[in-house]
Amino acid sequence: MNLRLEQKMSWVYLLNLTLFLAPLLFVPYQLWHYAAMVVTLIGFLYCYFVAYRQNSSQMLWPVLGMVVIATLIAPINPGAISMFSFAGFFIGFACTLRLYLLLMAALCAILITLDVTGLILWPYFLLLGLPVVIGVSLLGRVEQQRQLRLRQEQQSHDEIKQLGAMVERERIGRDLHDILGHTLSSIILKADLAEKLLARQQAEAAQQQLSELSAIARDALSQVRQSVSGFKHKGLTAEVAKLLSRLRDAGFQVELSGEIPQLDSRRETTVILALTELVTNIMRHSQGDSCQLGFMQNNHRLQLQLTDNGKAAAFKEGNGLTGLRQRLAAIGAQLTLEHGSGFRAIIDLPLQEPL
Structure with a gap:
């Protein structure tokens, strides 16, 4: 435990010294009494400000000085109760519960000793002193708990910020993987096709492929820029059409079945990125040379199926599919991969956001 008191309140709390100054108005002290009280008041203020500026773990030595000063001046000025109360506050603030109880017992014992030995001539010294010192020490405990709670809240806030930053980094990483993985595959395909067309002296067709390659690269650059603030797209229907066009360019016969649904922004983005990863x-x-994409709705659920007629071989899931499963799980969806007569990916998700 390493706490600090608010510095701006240090002078305000000194108003409690009025109990020490009040007897000066009613008791005819001798000159040396005044001198002793001035010296002890200066010493007390020094210990007070030293304690106030220390961490809680370093407060006890100046607090000990405050107790000694208050003990020495109490027989002359019983208003030293206020000095004892300051010591009680610092003890309550700085100490663990066990040490607090031990030191407060010692402080109360000092007050009782001063009273029963007859050194204090004021009859209400103990009657007023014990409740005031104990009560103020409890205020120190309250302040300690308040600061501990604030520190815990700050730590929780910092942890949430760090967690949020980590989640955002993971999101950007998945976005870049999904976007660039698919786009680079298309760029390679277009570049290879343009190269073959040029080899056949089909310059016009090669120029068309290069123009499409340039458009794909520009679109990828735009999506990478957007990924830092959240993936943006033109809607599920437009993105499905783009993915099917890429498959056709890769030599697949493509068939689309079912009605493309209207989804909220979060789930639409997740479905688009999932389809992009699977198409890639x-x-x-x-x-294979044939691919089918189907949308089916049933009992408030949506099922997407993407299949091809390629040679199905078991494969180890990499970062892309692992990230894809995490994305889908976040919206209550499931991904099933099947290998039989071709490859089949099934995405099943609720049409409404899960509670």
Whole structure:
């Protein structure tokens, strides 16, 4: 435990010294009494400000000085109760519960000793002193708990910020993987096709492929820029059309079935990125020439099926599919991959946001 008191309140709390100054108005002290009280008041203020500026772990030595000063001046001025109360506050603030109880017992014992030995001539010294010192020490405990609670809240806030930053980094990483993985595959395909067309002296067709390659690269650059503030797209229907066009360019016969649904922004983005990752995998690994994408709705659920007729071989899931499963799980969806007569990916998700 390493706490600090608010510095701006240090002078305000000194108003409690009025109990020490009040007897000066009513008791005819001798000159040396005044001198002793001035010296002790200066010493007390020094210990007070030293304690106030220390961490809680370093407060006890100046507090000990405050107790000694208050003990020495109490027989002359019983208003030293206020000095004892300051010591009680610092003890309550700085100490663990066990040490607090021990030191407060010692402080109360000092007050009782001063009273029963007859050194204090004021009859209300103990009657007023014990409740005041104990009560103020409890205020110190309250302040300690308040600061501990504020520190815990700050730590929780910092942890939430760090967690949020980590989640955002993971999101950007998944976005870049999904966007660039698919786009680079298309760029490679277009570049290879343009190269083959040039080799056949088909310059016009090669120029068309290069123009499409340039458009794909520009679109990828735009999406990468957007990924830092959240992936943006033109809607599920437009993105599905773009993905199907890429598959056709890769030599696949493509069939679309079912009605493309209207989804909220979060789930629409997740479905688009999921389809992008799956289409990219087909373009990279499938040895087939036919692909089907279907949308089916039933009992408030949506099922997407993406299949091809390639040579289905078991494969180890990489970062892309792992990230894809995490994305889908976040919206209550499931991904099923099947290998049989071709490859099949099934995405099942609720049409409404899960509670």
